[in-house]
Amino acid sequence: xxxxxxxxxxxxxxxxxxxxxxxxxxxxxxxxxxxxxxxxxxxxxxxxxxxxxxxxxxxxxxxxxxxxxxxxxxxxxxxxxxxxxxxxxxxxxxxxxxxxxxxxxxxxxxxxxxxxxxxxxxxxxxxxxxxxxxxxxxxxxxxxxx
Numbered sequence: 359x360x361x362x363x364x365x366x367x368x369x370x371x372x373x374x375x376x377x378x379x380x381x382x383x384x385x386x387x388x389x390x391x392x393x394x395x396x397x398x399x400x401x402x403x404x405x406x407x408x409x410x411x412x413x414x415x416x417x418x419x420x421x422x423x424x425x426x427x428x429x430x431x432x433x434x435x436x437x438x439x440x441x442x443x444x445x446x447x448x449x450x451x452x453x454x455x456x457x458x459x460x461x462x463x464x465x466x467x468x469x470x471x472x473x474x475x476x477x478x479x480x481x482x483x484x485x486x487x488x489x490x491x492x493x494x495x496x497x498x499x500x501x502x503x504x
Contacts, residue, residue, distance in 0.1 A: 372453055375449045385442045387417050389433040394433070467490070
């Protein structure tokens with residue numbers, strides 16, 4: 359039921375935010391391919407929007423990787439990251455805030471210490487978490503070798 363959580367008048371539902379993040383990822387992909395068109399998609403379920411995001415993110419990742427070898431036909435990586443990616447991160451934060459408001463908060467995690475692997479952009483992420491209680495500068499236990 360979280361996807362339809364109502365935080366009040368004028369606030370997007372989590373499902374609407376997820377759909378917008380999908381629009382942003384597809385826009386970033388189009389930008390990487392030299393296009394600059396906005397094409398919002400509505401009416402999909404939570405799972406379909408999630409899959410859409412991960413699919414677009416995987417294609418964007420592959421396109422940016424290919425550009426390292428062949429050169430950029432589209433917008434610069436800087437433009438993509440300062441536009442659709444930054445916007446999507448803002449909305450990811452909003453989803454986290456809505457989760458807390460809905461009574462199901464996300465545990466704080468240090469993304470700077472996360473097990474990030476190039477090319478791993480889908481649901482298949484490391485199950486290892488580096489959680490913390492609000493002070494990312496505090497010493498953390500050593501993480502397992504990569």
